[in-house]
Amino acid sequence: MSSVLSACAHLGSLEMGRKIHNYLMRNRFNINAYIVSALVDMYAKCGSVTRSLVVFFKLEEMNSFCWNSIIEELAVHGYGEQALDMFKKMEKEKIKPNGVTFISVLGTCIHAGLVEVARKWFLRMTHDYNIFPAIEHYGCMVDILSRSGQLEEAL
Template sequence: MPGRKIASWNTMISGYGKSGDVGSATILFSQMTSRDFIMRTTMIACYLQNKRLKEAIGVFKEMIETPGVSPDEVTMSSVLSACAHLGSLEMGSKIHNYLKQNRFDINVYIGSALVDMYAKCGSVTRSLLVFFKLREKNLFCWNSIIEGLAVHRYGEQALDMFKKMENEKIKPNGVTFISVLGVCTHAGLVEVARKWFLSMTHDYNISPVIEHYGCMVDILSRAGQLEEALELIRRMTIEPNSVIWGASLGGCKLHGNLEIVQVSMEKLMNLEPDNNEYYVLLGNMYAEADRWSEVKKVR
């Protein structure tokens, strides 16, 4: 196949991938009689862009089994990311072994991908081993290990890792604080959550997104700080969704607050008018409080 034609087809595959036309990209790729490293890497990128993760790994397997065609660090990082999102620890471990056998330099990019893959696949110990061996660690790497510890309920260790990150002068971003606030929510650390939420906005100038607000409303509501949670919702710079009002509702149910529950319920009914569970819950709360005249008003 002439070089110019190869380059043209490669460009077309990339274009199909970016436009979401994976079918046309796959057909074109299958028609190529000679597939070099660049073509396979482009096809892997096409599949990854369109969440076709198993297909991306399939092309990678074909690549390493083809004599004279070898992946580079970009390809390896991309395929490790696919394993992470699939939760495929077995495949991720095989790729790690391939890296060792082929003497890849475990630099910050491949290293970060390995940390993330092991953390997302549930192997926190191996994630930590890779993390501590890295000569250089970027923000993605720190976020991956903090999130991995947080998700697998190593809350204290996640907060310790966050402190180490700060000591290393690595500036956190919004993703970091989602993990930190999530740890506080699961552990009921109300004061710690307040501290980091304020630090996020005041010290790091990070605007809260719905996930940050969700953590704060949840932890305040669970702790019975329902008025503070409601005030936070009213001060939100973005429109609260059903998750936010649902967290408030959960706190009201837990602590039997019939005043704020009416506010939360009204918002939830507007957002999800066909969800009859809200009406049943409200009716039950009124009944438990012996407010039977209110029960009759609930649809």
């Protein structure tokens, strides 16, 4: 079902995505973290960020996969401050972020132009969470530094 919802997201088919969501509810499917993430993604990509948040907050047990989805979707839709707030809530809930989480956080900083915040999270990623930067993390830092005119540091 998560693959079907993902297809709806890529097609921008909100109507079909809603029908599938209703089908899941009517037939009492086990709405696990992966289906919730697919629903969050589908609603957001189809222009209904509010509905994404409703679906997200209805899930009782959230894992990093769910949190990564909502952080990414908020960032992509221009809600940078809310995306970073979600990351802080994730920390408070004691959900351990992973490398994908930090790509979303750094991406949020790129979209919002938050250079200093990106630097802070890039350092905390290693120091506080023992997540060593991958090429995608370095790419995010190069991107934000380049956009802010700090080309020597980006190099």
